[in-house]
Amino acid sequence: MTNYLEKSVKEINELLKNKKIKPIDLVNEAFERIENNSELNAYITLNKEEAVKKAIELEDKEVDNILFGLPIAVKDNIVTKGLRTTAASHILENFTPIYDATVVEKINKNNMIIIGKTNMDEFAMGSSSRTSYFGAPRNPWNKTKISGGSSGGSAVTIAANDVLFALGTDTGGSIRQPASYCGIVGMKPTYGRVSRYGMIAFASSLDQIGPMTKNVYNNALLLNVIAGHDDKDLTSSRKEVEDYTSLIGQDIKGKKIAIPNYFVSDIVSKEIKEKLENVIELLKEKGAIVDYVDMKYLENAVTLYQIIAMGEASSNLARFDGIRYGTSYEDPNGIYDLYVKTRSNGFGKEVKRRIMVGSYLLSGENAKIYYNKALAIRDDISKEFKKVFEKYDYIIGPTTTTTAYDLTDPMDDPSKSFMDDVLSIPVNMAGLPGLNLPIGTSEDNMPIGMQIIGDKFTEASIYQLAAFLEKEIDFCGGVKYE
C-alpha cells in the first residue's frame, strides 16, 4: 500500500501538481485503507465506482486548489445526488437523493472526491453511534470502545487514517464529542456559517455541518471550502467568509481565556481535569491570561436542549411517511395504517422515543410551557456567553466528561446519552463555534479532548489557539504542516 495519505496536504498537493501522483492513486489508497479497517464499520455506503471515475476525470484538469483530488468522507445525513443517503435509518435504507447538499456542491466544485458515506446515530440521534440501523462503528484506539456520536463514522475514518477529510454534523456535540473520543480535530462552526441545505434536519435551530480532520490546519482548509452564505438556507449568514487558516501560526500572548467553573466541576473525570490543568499551565507560561468564571444556566442547557431538539425533531421527521420516498409499508389498510406501519417499522427505538417525547412537548399548552419557555431561556444562555466574550477571547474546557466507554455499556437509560454532551450542548444553544482539540490520552490509552469556544464568527481565532496548542502539546506523534 502507498502512504500518500500520511503526508501533509501541502506535500500531496505538490506531488499532484508535479504529476508525481494522480488523484486515482489517492483514491485507491483510501479504499485500500478503508478495506483494511472494515471492521471499524465507519461507512454505510462506499462510493467506489463514482470516486474512481471522478479521479480519472480529474487527470485532465489543472490542480486548481490545495484540496484538489483529495478524498473526503461525508456523514450519511448529508444528501448526495445519486449516492445512497440513509441517515443510518431503515426508513431511508434505499433512498438515493436527486440533489446535492450545498456543502456537497462546494466539495465537488473544489474537485475533492467523495469516497463514501459515514456511519452515524440514526438521524443523528444519539452520542455513541449505536442507534445506527447498520450497527455501531468501533473506536480505532480500542475496538471494544464506542466512537462517540452522532458523527462516529466520520471521526473513526479520520482517526484510522483512511482519509484526511470528513464532514460531520453537530446538533448538541455530534462533531466535537466523537472527535474527542477518537482523538481528532472537529469544528462546529457558528450557527449560520455553513449552509444546512441538504442536511437531513434533526433540530433545525441547532444543526450545523462542520469539518473533521486529523489536524487544525486541514480543518481550517475544509471550513474554507464549505463556509458561506447560501440563498437556499435563510438561516445562513451573509457575513463574509475569511481565510480560516490566516491566523494559524500566530502567537497567543496576551490572549484572555475563561474557564467556566462548571466545566471543571465534579461532573468531569479526574484524568481529564488533570490534562486540562497541564494545558492551562502551558497557556499561562506562554503569556495567556486564564481566569475561572461563573456562568449561569450551563447546568440547565441539557434540559433545554432536550425540549428544543426533540420538539423540532418530531416535526422534522414527520415527512418520512412512506408516500414520496423511503421505505414504505407494502400493503396498508388505508392511509393511517400506512403511516403507522411505515413509521413503526422504519424508525429505530431511540428515534421513536424522541418523536414521541417531542410531540408531547409541543402538544396543546405544552408548547407554551416547554418549547417557548426553552427558547426564552436559550436567549439567556446566549447573553451569558456574550457577557463573557466582552472580556475574554476564548472559553475553554473539556469536550467530554469521560473518555470513550465500552460498546457493550447499557443503552437503557436514555438520558445518559444526553449527559455525554453536557459540555458541548451549551455551545449549540448559543449558536457559537466550538472545536475539539486532542490534548492527551488517558491511562487506558484513550484520547482526551479539550473544547475551544469563541464568540460568533471567530473561527479563525479559534484555529489560531488550537494550532498553537497542537504544536506545543505534540499529541500522538505531532502533526505535519509543511
Place this chain on the structure above:
Amino acid sequence: MNNNYIPTIGIEVHVELKTNTKIFSNSKNGYGQMANSLTNVVDLGYPGTLPTLNEKVIELAIKAATVLNCKIRRQMHFDRKNYFYPDNPKNYQITQAETPIGYDGYVEIDLDGEKKKIYIEEMHIEEDTCKSTHKSGKTYLDFNRAGVPLIEIVTKPCISSPLEAKLYLEKLKELLFYTDVSDCKMEEGSMRADANISLRKNESDPLGTKVEIKNIGSISNVKLSLEKEWERQTKMLDNNEYFKEQTRRFDDKKNDTVLMRVKETGNDYRYFPEPDIPFVYITDEMIENAKKKIPMLPDERKKVYIEKNIPEVNAKKLVEHRELSDFLNSLLDKNVDFVVACNLLLGDISAYLNKEEKKLSETTLTKEKFIELVNKVSSKEISSKNVKDILKDVLETELSIKEIISKSGIKNISDDETINKIIDKIIENNQESVKDYKDGKDRAIKYLMGQVMKETKGSVNPEKAMNLLKVKLQSI
C-alpha cells in the same frame, strides 16, 4: 322562511396570491398544467430541503392588508402546523398562527344603501397543500399546488345574514382582484370560502351551536348554503332537536348542505415557530412601496364616474370590467365627453370584444385614437351607425380615426345647404306625409326624417337634419 332565529355568520376565505413562483421555493406558480410538472424537491418535502421566502408574497399580503383596512404587524414569523395528511408533503404546513401579518380590519358593504362594516379578525400568510384526487379506490397526488402562496382572511362573527355574506365576498373579491393580489377565480380554486353559522333567539343570548360549511364553489352558493343551513337549523331547534358542532359541505345537486364530520375534541396541531425562516421585519418603506402599487379602488372609481355624469348603472358595469375601467381611468385628466366614452366602451367595443373573445389590449385601440373617436361622436360629426361601420378598422388597424373616416367614404353631411337640398327632394316626393304633418299627425315627421336618413345612408347629422326639416315644414 321562518325568521324566529337570528343567524351569526363568520367567513374564512383562502385566496391564492398572483406570484410567478411559489412561496417557499422557486417552482412556478401556475394552474392547469400537467400534474406534478411545477414541483421541485422543496415542494415535495424531500429530506434536507429548506424553505426560502418569496418577497413578492409579503408585498401582496401588505397590499391586501391595506385594502382590508387591517393593521400590519411589523415583526412577524411563521409557524409550523403539524398534522399528517397525504396532501401535506412535509406533514406540517408553514403558516402564521401567532403573528398574522394583518389584524383588526374591516370591509364596507352596501346594504340597501346603508353602509355596514364587516370586521376582519386577522389575515395571515400560508402555503397551499397539494391536490388529491380519489379515483377507483386510489388517491392521486398533484403537487403543483403545494407551496402556492395563500392568504387566509378570517372575519369576526359579525355577519347577520346570508345576503351580507354574499355582499362581503363580492366586495372582498373586487378588492383583491383590483389590487392584483389574486385573480380570485372560485371555479379554479384561487378563491375558496368556508362559512360558519349559528342561530340564537335574541341578540342577548349566547351564540348557538356552530356549523361550518366547507369549500363552497361560488359566492351565490355561499348565500344559498347559508340560507339552507339557517332553514335546517331552525327546523331542528323548533323541534327541540339537539345537534353537535359539525362540518358540512354544500351539495350542488341536492341543493342542500351535507354532513361531513361531527367535530371531535379540538385538533392538536402542535404549533411552534418555524425554525427554518427567521423573523420578518416589515418596514415603513415596504408598506409605502406596496401602497404605491394599489390602483384606484372600485368604490372610488364609481364615485368618479358618477361625478363625470356617467349613470350609476353604467358606472357599476365599468367597474365590473376592470380593463375597460382602467382604460377609462387613463383618460380622467383629459377633457372628453365621459358619457360618450362610457357608452362606446360598454356598447360597441364590449360587443366586439365579447364576440371576438379578445381583450382590449389585444386591439389596436390607443388612448389617442379613442379620444379622437369620442370627440367625433360627441360633436356629432359621426353617428352611432357610423361607429358600428368603422369599428373593425378602429380596433384592428393602425389607421387614425380621420384616416378611417375618409377611407370608409362616410360623408358627414352637416352643411345646411346640402341638407336642405335633400330635404327639398324628400318633401317633393312625399307630399302625402307633408299633408299629414300639417294636419297634426306628429308621426309623419318621423317618417320624413327616416327618408332623409335613408337618402343619405345615415351619414347626415341627425339633430341638424331634424331641425332643418322642422323649419322647412313650418315654412310651407
